[in-house]
Amino acid sequence: MSAASLSDHIPDLNLITYYAEKQQSCFSRLSPWTKFAFLILIILLVTLSGNLAILAVLYLVILGAYAAAHLPVWKLFGWYTMPAVFVLSLVGIMAWSEPGNPIISFAVAGFPLVLTDKGILLVVTLLLKALIVVTFSLFFLMTTRYMHFSAMIYRIFPSPLDQIFLMAYRFLFLTLAMTGSILKAVRSRGGGLIHSVRVQGRMFAEVFALVFIRSFERSERVHKAMIARGFSGSYGTATGIPALRHAEYLLICAGAAVVVAVALMTPSLGG
Amino acid sequence: MAHIHLEDGSFTLFWVAVWWVIALVVIAAALIWVRSVKKTDNRKITLAAFCTAAAFAIFQVSIPLFGGVHLNLTPLIGILTGPALGSLIVLIINILSAAIGHGGWGLVGGNLLVNVTEVLVAYGTWNVLKRLFPGAFARAGIATLLGLFCGNLAMIAIILVSGVQGVTQSSSQILAGLTLIAGVNMGVAVIEAFITGMIITAIIKARPDLLEGERP
Amino acid sequence: MTIIRTDPLSSPHCPHIDKDRELIHVDCASHIYPDGSVGIHDMCFYVQKNEIVALCGPNGSGKSTLIEHLNGLLTPSEGNIAVNGRSITKGELTDLWREVGVVFQQSDDQLFAPTVLDDVMFGPLNMGMSREAALNAATGALEAVGAADLVQKLPNYLSGGQKRLISIAGILAMKPRIIALDEPTSDLDPVHSGMIEDLILELKQRFGISVVIATHDLDLAARIADRVCLVRKGSVFAEGKPDEIFYDEELLQETGLKPPQIVRVYRAYCRMQGIPADQHPISIEGMMVAIRGK
């Protein structure tokens, strides 16, 4: 575990930024706005369609793009843990009494539990939808430079939301590194063991309190360092965002057409 | 996991839009409050930014209890920064979370409403209890528990109202499932309440200026 | 110049040494931290044009606190600080950062941009330079500290010493008139710290920049400083030329310091040879000259 990555199943922002800055593939040269538009289209598609075949194709295409951009696929599978847990813990429970052809059934404390083919289909569909969006989000993050994200944040959000967001984005890296180092220090003096829940809880509380206090002080000092180098209070980004090229407009239109087509094919629309 | 983040594709387009619109109204109100009613200074902005970063970083730490617990600390944010800034902070946290797959983009609206409930209730409880409880630890703990409880209610309500795409069971069946989840959540909430109490105590001790007028 | 011992209680205002040459004047400034710790107390200090001043003193004596006052990051709770004759304390100077560049003791505090290059360019861009000019300034600064090969790295992924080099480059790129460096060579290997040493001398000689360094490396201070200020308990306790200060054993002891190694070698040599240690060499070459004279 490096100082910065706290957990294998949570995306490591440092690594993400590293790939984003390295810019190894043609996807990095696309305008961030194109990727943003595609993010919205993909969300729309996933929200509109429950067709397993369409979803599977979409997933494979995005995964292919991810791999083609030389991004770490094995890491990605580790990062799927959280979304998968989220989906399973919600739908995993509901999937049990879905109508359909029973596959497994047994009783717990008098309650009959039946898992049907529809139930399983439900879980698979929702999981696939989640993974599609997660994969594309990470692909977006890992092929777009930090400064372009900063510029987008600056354009999209009203003040003071943009200021908070930009500063938070910046402090995040410091805070993550600090949290990692503190946890390292705790472990290096025997703090990683499970004692009692109370002792363990207290220790984490202390560490978290420290993270809060430290990052506040850090932010004060970083703020100072920024002022010391001419930061004027309102932080704008000097960088422009690469504009959309003609081909990219076409690409977006094609994508939109696909979404519309899928929407028309889907029998039930709306709530 | 103290929260169930809903992933993309769970809700229909209609409900995605509904929760987004409500969330945007809440954010607009918070922005107006921060900008004009309560003239927020630069320092507060820095505070909000650090809170965002710290909360997001802490969320990434897996606590080795019950096979790994992650804390969101939204009630703590409510206590530290109040409802208006708190709402802005949870918006950013939800966006950052969506970016790394913890909750869907389309559901930022719904998830935001759950978190704002936590922020509001925790902040309110913390201040209402001020006269009753002199000790910050118990007060913060209770505020957190109550905040998380209401957050859970909000989550159940949102899911019940919108329904999950593809789920065909009756509302009461869904409610049974959700109650189970909420029960587990409340177990984790007790840990979060304890830890929040400790954090508040430590902050008051080390940086009394962050929570003015409080004693440990 | 002789050693000036300052007794803070007796002098309510410290004298202006030479108004024309003076760039920074810290007049009886005090700073109490929120928790009640005394950062500096009745601190009198000045920086003149074209000189290298070294702040030496024990841990916790207030060197870093003083340095953060120099470009207005901290403001004194009492006393006054003037830069170019204009007072900081009254908030007159908002663009102080153009005049005085400060490199922090903890380089992590200073590196906030996503890449090394962005970080070094941050200052120049804020000064209104075009991207191209900023890029040139940044590249030049990185070359000057010998870290040109780190351009594309993320600051998070650097070793301790590499971070220090980048944070120095970040200030250098802004070409301020005064640069204050807090422990510039700690964590640096001998080659890099030699580079920083040469750089400091060059800043003064070629660009006429005044440099303030706070350092525990008394040998470094002895070699490069024009003037050494001994700091103790929050105020400047004595000041003078390096050869005077570092050969005054009693004074060093009162401050809580030990003489630099070169001084100890020279003394040991004289003792062994039975000759009086009546010269004050503060560099290897100086010592050889002093010995040869016998």
Next chain:
Amino acid sequence: MTIIRTDPLSSPHCPHIDKDRELIHVDCASHIYPDGSVGIHDMCFYVQKNEIVALCGPNGSGKSTLIEHLNGLLTPSEGNIAVNGRSITKGELTDLWREVGVVFQQSDDQLFAPTVLDDVMFGPLNMGMSREAALNAATGALEAVGAADLVQKLPNYLSGGQKRLISIAGILAMKPRIIALDEPTSDLDPVHSGMIEDLILELKQRFGISVVIATHDLDLAARIADRVCLVRKGSVFAEGKPDEIFYDEELLQETGLKPPQIVRVYRAYCRMQGIPADQHPISIEGMMVAIRGK
């Protein structure tokens, strides 16, 4: 002992020097950071009973990375590390922190408890000591580093050097069999760094603790180390006794280092006097003896 130059490519496994005395054995370990930076590469290193080993090398050569491997904070991507004959890599040792104490380069990272006392007591309490015993251990450790007066302070509000002292005390209180110190004297004033120097010697002589230090202060390494390992580009490039290593100018240059000051003084003296620099003094006293011999 003579200088051993290691050519990593030719030796797939580094030899065990003396199995009985060996405490730590790092066998061709490599560590690649997630971003692809090479932390260490084909690193062969060992620590024996009752010795002080100094790691010297340029910035970014991998000293800190190696040290974090010694108590399992990092695990090698390739190669093997054994402590007391048991392999770390295979996860056999979960209580490695009892054996090997590590003081980080950035002391800020190490101090997490609310007060200084809590912080120093953290380790002892985790070892299962009673509160009282832990308190004694902590107080003793704080006294040993000369920071007993800081007991009640908040670690956040200490000066750079004070933090370093506390983080050393935190490890000391646990009385591990091996202590690894990353830049123990950087940011310390001469008096405190003298105290740490004495402390390291005492740890070895009185308690039989082996000490590993990574340092840029080659004079310090020369004075206290029994063995010096030169680290370059992630692996130990050469090792030997300080007087052999630090007088081998070519070797130092290849590593990217300069000789310590005492060596340079001695050389300059011999050159001036026209006598051969055929002895290898590495301390002031040693130099006087060497000179008197003439």
